[in-house]
Amino acid sequence: xHKKLDxxxxxxxxxxxxxxxxxxxxxxxxxxxxxxxAQSKLLLLERVEYFLxxxxxxxxxxxxxxxxxxxxxxxxxxxxxxxxxxxxAFLMYCELHxxxxxxxxxxxSLTLAIGHALISAAICFLFLDFDPYKKPFEILIIVTIGIxxxxxxxxxxxxxxxxxxxxxxxxxxxxxxxxxxxxxxEIIEIDCHGDKARVxxxxxxxxxxxxxxxxxxxxxxxxxxxxxxxENKDE
Numbered sequence: 001x002h003k004k005l006d007x008x009x010x011x012x013x014x015x016x017x018x019x020x021x022x023x024x025x026x027x028x029x030x031x032x033x034x035x036x037x038a039q040s041k042l043l044l045l046e047r048v049e050y051f052l053x054x055x056x057x058x059x060x061x062x063x064x065x066x067x068x069x070x071x072x073x074x075x076x077x078x079x080x081x082x083x084x085x086x087x088x089a090f091l092m093y094c095e096l097h098x099x100x101x102x103x104x105x106x107x108x109s110l111t112l113a114i115g116h117a118l119i120s121a122a123i124c125f126l127f128l129d130f131d132p133y134k135k136p137f138e139i140l141i142i143v144t145i146g147i148x149x150x151x152x153x154x155x156x157x158x159x160x161x162x163x164x165x166x167x168x169x170x171x172x173x174x175x176x177x178x179x180x181x182x183x184x185x186e187i188i189e190i191d192c193h194g195d196k197a198r199v200x201x202x203x204x205x206x207x208x209x210x211x212x213x214x215x216x217x218x219x220x221x222x223x224x225x226x227x228x229x230x231e232n233k234d235e
Contacts, residue, residue: 008066009030009183013176015059017170022052023162055091060085070192074130080123088165089118095162113155113164120168121145129190140178147171151172 029045064081071078094105106112128141151167154160182188 004070005068008063011059015056016173018056018171025164036124077126084123107160117152120148142170144175
């Protein structure tokens, strides 16, 4: 596997795992706050949360950078990764500062939840450009999109968009882990800058093993002419 691509995929995987850890610590934070835990402990936990969140986004954008510079072509996928990171960062900011952004941001909006899920699913679908027409990879993409769309259901149970964002983190964790596994098992191949081109030679079913049978009439005539010239020189 290309080193920069490998690094990018692992950073993407780690970044999404950090988002899940952020969600876990946030759950603990609200549980402790509900029980009336001391503010000093809550402040320490809050700092850990923000550290995980910022580190997660830093790793995701670093992953987008390394994938962008290593993989050939696939411009739509590259742009989509940066768009996805910016969208999630903006929505997470609005979630954490909803008291300031309520004038335009509605965390319980069904339209927002559907739009977020559909955009995320469309971006995930573009990952199929890595190596299309491979059934195991297609199944992985379908499973990932299914997880993303399932996150939209949180709005039905009157859960904030935060729920959908965390489901996206679960989906991308599965996606990056699956891509890394399939590359290591050589189930899929992703062509990168600097890779040597592979040339495959194909032979028809009725082609014989004798190389003389594969020569054209012109090649045979040229060889006979050169042989006769050599004989004339020897004489």
